[in-house]
Amino acid sequence: MSENRPMLQMSGIHKRFPGVHALNDVRFRMFAGEVHALMGENGAGKSTLIKVLTGVYPVDEGSVEWEGRPLHLRSPLEAQQAGISTVYQEINLCPNLSVAENIFIGREPRKFGKISWKAMNRAAEALLAERLNVKLDVTKPLDTYSVAVQQLVAIARALNISARLLILDEPTSSLDRDETNKLFEVMRHLKKQGLAILFVTHFLDQVYEVSDRITILRNGRFVGEYLTDELPRVELVQKMIGKDLELLGGMPKRTAAPGEAKPPYLRASGLGRKGGVEPFDLTIGSGEIVGLAGLLGSGRTETARLLFGADRADQGRLVIEGREIRLDSPRKAIDRGIAFCSENRKTEGIIEDLTVRENIILALQAHRGWFRALSRRRQEEIADEYIRALDIKPPDPEQFIRNLSGGNQQKVILARWLLMNPRLLILDEPTRGIDVGAKAEIQKLVLSLSGEGMAVLFISSELEEVVRVSSRIAVLRDRRHVRHLTGDDIQQTTIMQAIAGG
Numbered sequence: 001m002s003e004n005r006p007m008l009q010m011s012g013i014h015k016r017f018p019g020v021h022a023l024n025d026v027r028f029r030m031f032a033g034e035v036h037a038l039m040g041e042n043g044a045g046k047s048t049l050i051k052v053l054t055g056v057y058p059v060d061e062g063s064v065e066w067e068g069r070p071l072h073l074r075s076p077l078e079a080q081q082a083g084i085s086t087v088y089q090e091i092n093l094c095p096n097l098s099v100a101e102n103i104f105i106g107r108e109p110r111k112f113g114k115i116s117w118k119a120m121n122r123a124a125e126a127l128l129a130e131r132l133n134v135k136l137d138v139t140k141p142l143d144t145y146s147v148a149v150q151q152l153v154a155i156a157r158a159l160n161i162s163a164r165l166l167i168l169d170e171p172t173s174s175l176d177r178d179e180t181n182k183l184f185e186v187m188r189h190l191k192k193q194g195l196a197i198l199f200v201t202h203f204l205d206q207v208y209e210v211s212d213r214i215t216i217l218r219n220g221r222f223v224g225e226y227l228t229d230e231l232p233r234v235e236l237v238q239k240m241i242g243k244d245l246e247l248l249g250g251m252p253k254r255t256a257a258p259g260e261a262k263p264p265y266l267r268a269s270g271l272g273r274k275g276g277v278e279p280f281d282l283t284i285g286s287g288e289i290v291g292l293a294g295l296l297g298s299g300r301t302e303t304a305r306l307l308f309g310a311d312r313a314d315q316g317r318l319v320i321e322g323r324e325i326r327l328d329s330p331r332k333a334i335d336r337g338i339a340f341c342s343e344n345r346k347t348e349g350i351i352e353d354l355t356v357r358e359n360i361i362l363a364l365q366a367h368r369g370w371f372r373a374l375s376r377r378r379q380e381e382i383a384d385e386y387i388r389a390l391d392i393k394p395p396d397p398e399q400f401i402r403n404l405s406g407g408n409q410q411k412v413i414l415a416r417w418l419l420m421n422p423r424l425l426i427l428d429e430p431t432r433g434i435d436v437g438a439k440a441e442i443q444k445l446v447l448s449l450s451g452e453g454m455a456v457l458f459i460s461s462e463l464e465e466v467v468r469v470s471s472r473i474a475v476l477r478d479r480r481h482v483r484h485l486t487g488d489d490i491q492q493t494t495i496m497q498a499i500a501g502g
Contacts, residue, residue, distance in 0.1 A: 007032045007067060007196050008053075008165060014061035015048055022048040026062075026222045028215055030165060035187055035197045037211035037228070041240055041296050041461060044217040046200055050167060054086055055079040085158035086167040093154055095143035100124035102142050103157045128152070131159050131193070132186045147275075148179030152186060159190075166190070167198040172206060173297070174275045184210045202297025203478045204233060204501065218242050233500035240295065241463070241496070265423055265455045268307065271316030277302040279316055280481035282474060284424060289446065289456040291470030293463060293495045299479035300459045301343060304426050307457065308340040309333040321423075334367060337423030341413050341430055343459070349413045350401050357383040357397035360415045367420065386415035391441065410442065424455040431465065443469055463492040477501050 006029040015023040023045050030036050040046050051057045053064070055073030064071045066082060073079050076086075093102045100121045101108075109119040124138040134152055142150060151171055158166055168187075172180045187197055187210055199211055207214065207228065214231060216223040216239045223239050265286045272279035277299040284290045292300045305311040307318070309327035318325050320336050327333050330340070342348035350359055361379050368374070374382075383397035390411040392404075401412055410430060417425060427446065431439040446469055450456055460466050466473060473485040475498040483498040 005068065006030060009065040010049075010053070010062065011065075012062040013049070013052060013059060013064075015052055015057055016060050022220050023052070024220045026217065026220070028053075028222075029225070030196045030198060031213075032164075032196050033191055033194045034212045035191055035199050035210055037199045037201065037207045037214045038217070039201075039207065039214055039236065039240055040217035040223075044240075045220040046217060048220075049217065050086070050169065050198075050200065053079070054084060054167065080161050080163075083162055083164035084167070085161055085163035085165070086169060087151065087154045087158055087171060088169045093142055093150060093157070095150075096141060098139050099136055099142055099145070099153055100138040102153055103127065103138075103160055105157075107160070124156070127156050127160060131190065132156060133189050134186065146179065147174045148176075148182060151175070151183060155186065155190075159195075163195070165196045165198065167200070169200045170202070170297075171199075172201060172203065176274060180206065202295055204236065204295070204499075205478050207236075208233065216240060234497060237295070237496050237500045265321060266307070267319045269317045269319070271306055271313050271318055273302065273306060273311055273313050273315075276311055276479070277306065277476075278480040280474075282307075282481070284455045284457060285471075286423070286455050287450055287453045288471045289450045289458050289469050291466040291473040292457065292459040292476060293466045293473055294476035294499055296461065297479075298476040298499075299481075300476055301428055302479065303474075303476070303481075304340060304428050304457065304459060307333070307424075308338055308426055310340070334363070334420065337421075338426065339363075339417035339420055339422035339424070340426040341410075341417060341428060343429035343432060350409050352400070352402040354401060355398050356387070356392065356401050356404070356412055359401050359412050360386055360397075360419065363416050364419050382419060386419065390415055390445070407439075407442075414442070414445070418449075422454065424457065425449065426457045426459075428459045429461065430458075431460065431462070439465070463495055466495070467492055475499060 008030040010026070010028040013023050013026040026045065026049060028049065038046050038049070048057065052059055055075045055078050058074070071082065073082065094105065097105070103124045104120050108115045109123065110116060111119070121138050128134045128136055128138070132152055132155065136149065142153060155166065171183060175183065191197060201207060211228045213225065214228050214236065215225045216236070218240060264283045266284045268280065268282045270279040270281065280303065282290070282303070292303060294300050302311065306313050307327070309329045309332050312328050318327060325336060327336070333340070351362065357379055360383050361374055365374055380397060386392070387395050387397060392408050392411045392415070401409055404412070430442055443465065446456055446458060458466065458469055467490055470490065473490055473495065474481050475483040475485065475495055477499055482501060485494060
């Protein structure tokens with residue numbers, strides 16, 4: 001790693017969108033022959049910075065220098081031509097083509113106007129062996145190989161375009177431990193060759209395993225740049241979240257939530273899914289609020305999706321009300337009294353082109369079947385009841401839901417599931433992106449539902465919120481349940497230390 005002159009220097013970067021200052025005076029630099037981790041929670045600005053760097057977005061203010069010269073990129077193609085390539089989490093290759101074809105697509109070696117298949121295959125084998133230290137049958141279709149190998153092929157393709165800076169965006173999200181180790185071997189091999197690697201991930205252990213330097217963003221602002229071996233893990237978590245342990249120590253302790261001694265409604269034993277979340281144990285009692293705490297990407301949502309049947313567990317047992325159940329679909333979960341409010345309000349929650357009334361009755365109507373349609377009068381009665389109960393504004397059931405604020409959209413989704421009278425309500429980031437008043441209302445509602453005997457799984461990035469409402473808390477790190485907190489241990493300081501680990 002050279003400290004003489006940065007290969008890349010970004011200074012005073014600003015990027016604005018309507019109503020959002022996504023990047024505010026951000027700076028970033030990279031050196032040849034280093035692995036540089038870009039860290040930050042949801043909304044920190046990581047994706048926007050990468051898109052600025054790769055020419056997807058133009059810079060509003062600030063400067064970008066590449067090897068000491070100004071760089072003005074107008075497209076990802078221009079970024080590639082400059083030597084900056086990106087391998088995204090979702091691999092953008094052609095699974096039906098061979099490995100060699102994927103590496104050289106659009107740049108196939110030709111002889112007399114025809115593709116020279118032998119030359120292409122030899123070149124692909126040499127590229128994989130020399131640059132990545134990997135041996136593959138390059139004539140086989142890409143989809144015959146694992147996701148990990150496909151990642152390596154995507155990297156080989158980027159290198160073939162003469163990449164000097166390689167951006168790896170969540171490359172390990174679908175890999176197991178052995179596959180991740182293989183990728184890290186490749187990254188170290190490339191680093192020795194002088195390649196600069198920008199590593200974007202949420203896995204703290206991986207950051208400390210493979211990176212040389214860390215840059216932290218928070219809320220679109222530059223927090224700092226640090227050498228990895230000089231930044232303690234707890235301090236990294238503090239800087240990402242924006243909380244100081246000393247300040248947190250003075251926060252008032254929570255009072256016990258009602259219903260902590262009630263019998264278990266759900267018990268998961270060794271439940272897990274390869275590439276999703278490591279096997280975990282979790283019990284949720286009737287009338288109990290169990291919180292899930294951890295950084296973005298820690299496995300919180302993956303846990304929720306397993307319990308709702310949205311993803312299928314490949315190991316472990318799930319017992320609901322004393323009976324072992326295999327939840328392999330959301331429909332089965334709903335039939336068992338489980339409701340799930342997704343964090344993706346726009347894509348997995350509301351139907352923008354439907355009214356408030358239509359959104360509220362959606363789950364109930366689907367459960368009844370479309371041949372047993374609710375009458376318009378009954379729909380209106382239900383909508384009016386929940387609009388009043390949850391104080392949805394404006395109180396007009398015929399208003400298109402897209403016209404409501406984020407907080408009121410969230411209330412509509414809650415109304416939809418409460419109408420199903422669930423035994424277990426899973427709330428994934430129920431207060432994200434809504435104002436303080438709406439947050440308080442939803443927290444109050446959750447506590448009220450718990451008091452009435454409903455079991456609640458509460459997921460939030462805001463530690464104060466998790467501490468405030470939870471009877472017990474499971475802390476996750478790098479897709480593992482690492483600690484369960486009860487009683488006086490339910491404090492923000494304890495959670496942050498568990499998240500940091502190491």
